[in-house]
Amino acid sequence: LVEGSAEAIAAVLSDDTSGVGIVMQNHAGTGSALDALHIARRVNDPRFGLVYSPDHTFMHEESSGGELLPQIQAWIHQVYVADLVREAEGQRWVFPGQGEVPLRETISRLDAAGFDGFYSFKWEKIWHPDLDDFIGHVEHIAELVGIDHVSFGSDSEATPGAYPRELLRRLFSAHPEATSAFRESHPGIFLTDGFESMEALPQVTETVLAR
Numbered sequence: 001l002v003e004g005s006a007e008a009i010a011a012v013l014s015d016d017t018s019g020v021g022i023v024m025q026n027h028a029g030t031g032s033a034l035d036a037l038h039i040a041r042r043v044n045d046p047r048f049g050l051v052y053s054p055d056h057t058f059m060h061e062e063s064s065g066g067e068l069l070p071q072i073q074a075w076i077h078q079v080y081v082a083d084l085v086r087e088a089e090g091q092r093w094v095f096p097g098q099g100e101v102p103l104r105e106t107i108s109r110l111d112a113a114g115f116d117g118f119y120s121f122k123w124e125k126i127w128h129p130d131l132d133d134f135i136g137h138v139e140h141i142a143e144l145v146g147i148d149h150v151s152f153g154s155d156s157e158a159t160p161g162a163y164p165r166e167l168l169r170r171l172f173s174a175h176p177e178a179t180s181a182f183r184e185s186h187p188g189i190f191l192t193d194g195f196e197s198m199e200a201l202p203q204v205t206e207t208v209l210a211r
Contacts, residue, residue, distance in 0.1 A: 002035055006042035013045050021047035023077050028059040033072055040075045049077035053122075055084055058101045059091065069106065073113045079106075081141075082122040095140050096121065119145075120153070135207055142208075152201050 009022055024040075026033040036050045050072060062068055083099035084091040096103055107119070121141050123134060142150050 001031055002038045002042070005031075006039045009039065009048055010043045010045065013043065013047055019047070021049065021077070023049045023051045025051040025080065026053055026056050026060070028056045032060045033057050033062055033068060037072050037075065040072075048075075050075045051078045051080060052076045053080040053082070054103060054106045055080070055082040055101045058084070069109050069113075073110060073115065076110070076115060076117060078118045078120060079110065079115075080120050080122050095137065097144065135204070135211065138204075138208055139211070152204055 005024075009024075013022065024031070024036050026036050031039075033050070033052065033056075040048055040050060052072065057068065081096050081103060082093065083096045083101045083103060084093050085099045093099075121137070123137060138150065
């Protein structure tokens with residue numbers, strides 16, 4: 001994973017002159033933050049960086065404090081904020097600050113190190129259908145950081161046609177719970193009511209302002 005990814009990313013950046021960068025997320029099941037660090041060191045290009053997910057660091061049981069952050073912080077371009085509690089059969093996702101992920105410690109350390117990138121709150125109902133009350137989560141984040149620091153975006157799952165057919169085939173093969181048959185038998189389980197695609201972003205803003 002590390003060598004192959006580093007070679008591929010370095011080749012793309014070497015051939016590209018647009019100035020567009022590439023970022024990699026550490027993710028449980030695919031690659032740890034240390035894997036991403038090793039790739040970054042091999043690529044050795046300021047256009048490559050890390051989207052850091054403290055929750056996946058927690059699931060990987062990597063150190064998120066004194067040992068890990070000093071090594072990776074120079075490569076961090078963005079931080080995904082999510083929280084969870086461990087349970088017998090895996091984990092349950094909760095409001096940021098209400099779980100076991102050391103978010104306050106992580107953010108404090110990054111702030112002290114001069115991090116000036118974005119913090120993004122993750123809402124992944126397509127993978128965690130038990131999530132509820134999207135606007136309530138938005139309000140929770142606004143209370144934590146201030147409404148002036150909150151904006152909205154969407155991952156590609158909310159973009160019709162974003163995935164090539166072959167990628168979708170492999171995705172559904174690896175995650176049978178995401179197949180269309182499952183969606184049909186569980187209507188609405190993956191999508192948040194009122195936010196079925198990125199086209200609904202203005203409606204989300206209007207709802208937050210109305211509340």
